[in-house]
Amino acid sequence: MGDYFGKLVLLVLALSKVTRAWSVAPQVPCFFIFGDSLVDNGNNNNILTLARANYRPYGIDFVEGSSGRFTNGRTVVDVLAQLLGFGGFIPAYAVAERAGIFRGLNYASGAAGIRDETGNNLGDHYPLAQQINHFRDTVRVMTRVFRGNSTRAGDYLGKCIYYMGLGSNDYLNNYFMPTMYPTSREYSPRTYAALLLEDYSRQLTVWLCCFCTHPATHSTPFTCMHVVVDDRNYTIWERERWRSSGSARLAAYRFDVIDKGCCGVGRNNGQITCLPLQTPCADRTSYLFWDAFHPTEVANVIYAKKAYNSSSPSDVYPMSLRQLAMA
Numbered sequence: 001m002g003d004y005f006g007k008l009v010l011l012v013l014a015l016s017k018v019t020r021a022w023s024v025a026p027q028v029p030c031f032f033i034f035g036d037s038l039v040d041n042g043n044n045n046n047i048l049t050l051a052r053a054n055y056r057p058y059g060i061d062f063v064e065g066s067s068g069r070f071t072n073g074r075t076v077v078d079v080l081a082q083l084l085g086f087g088g089f090i091p092a093y094a095v096a097e098r099a100g101i102f103r104g105l106n107y108a109s110g111a112a113g114i115r116d117e118t119g120n121n122l123g124d125h126y127p128l129a130q131q132i133n134h135f136r137d138t139v140r141v142m143t144r145v146f147r148g149n150s151t152r153a154g155d156y157l158g159k160c161i162y163y164m165g166l167g168s169n170d171y172l173n174n175y176f177m178p179t180m181y182p183t184s185r186e187y188s189p190r191t192y193a194a195l196l197l198e199d200y201s202r203q204l205t206v207w208l209c210c211f212c213t214h215p216a217t218h219s220t221p222f223t224c225m226h227v228v229v230d231d232r233n234y235t236i237w238e239r240e241r242w243r244s245s246g247s248a249r250l251a252a253y254r255f256d257v258i259d260k261g262c263c264g265v266g267r268n269n270g271q272i273t274c275l276p277l278q279t280p281c282a283d284r285t286s287y288l289f290w291d292a293f294h295p296t297e298v299a300n301v302i303y304a305k306k307a308y309n310s311s312s313p314s315d316v317y318p319m320s321l322r323q324l325a326m327a
Contacts, residue, residue: 025085028084029156030104031090032090034166035165037051037070037108039077039108040070041077044125044126051109057278057279061073061284071296072284072297073297073300074301077163084161090105091105092105093134101138109125109130112126113128113166113167113170113174114199115127115199128200139157255287255298257287258289260289261289262287264278273293308321
């Protein structure tokens with residue numbers, strides 16, 4: 001159950017240097033989030049999908065209750081937002097108000113993948129391409145607030161931090177479902193992985209090069225931003241390698257149960273996610289996994305603190321999120 005098929009790489013991008021803020025203000029002006037159910041905070045609540053978590057026991061330990069987060073409490077990006085100094089959680093795109101978009105938005109969607117068809121077996125959702133389109137719409141709104149000055153809008157967005165975490169659903173809800181998707185018959189594992197990386201790279205390139213330069217029109221030809229994603233402005237956080245590094249390391253964080261979900265259905269609660277009104281385990285702090293696929297809040301706190309503070313290249317590379325925000 002604990003083995004997420006495919007390496008999930010969480011890519012945190014900052015497009016330019018930011019100035020260090022006083023403790024009363026966030027360390028960066030805004031935080032934008034793209035991803036799947038690991039960081040979805042309600043974007044799937046009002047669409048026709050099985051990939052939804054706006055019911056108990058989800059959110060049983062969360063201040064806002066069953067908000068659509070696929071865990072018992074905070075997600076990893078909720079904790080990261082707190083560590084970055086934001087006074088509240090970054091709102092879901094689906095319910096955000098215009099006045100709040102300058103702090104950032106969360107576009108993540110349960111069942112989303114890099115490929116557009118990934119997750120269709122679970123119903124509606126927003127794949128990466130659609131999440132990027134939502135971001136483009138946000139940039140257009142922001143540009144209007146800047147009275148059409150795309151340079152000012154681009155300068156502001158260049159000071160933000162961007163989180164991206166997708167890839168596991170392209171295996172779990174695509175490649176490893178041969179009766180519903182042809183990908184495992186059409187591509188070898190190595191070829192499929194290469195295709196995912198190529199598609200991911202292409203979508204990131206479009207996003208980096210185009211949205212902040214001509215956000216109002218998104219016209220062609222583009223005068224792309226002169227942005228190089230190098231060791232000065234990105235952080236790769238390899239959470240899956242950390243999580244799969246062995247029970248001894250996990251035991252150091254005092255997880256008593258690392259091979260069973262706190263709630264769910266099937267062997268070790270690892271086949272189906274939590275059912276509505278299902279009674280979860282009593283001590284969520286002793287479990288690594290909340291359900292078949294998602295960590296508990298305690299685990300999310302550990303992951304976030306690792307990404308924010310760690311100096312080990314096996315956790316983050318080439319720098320921590322804290323260092324990235326201060327760069």
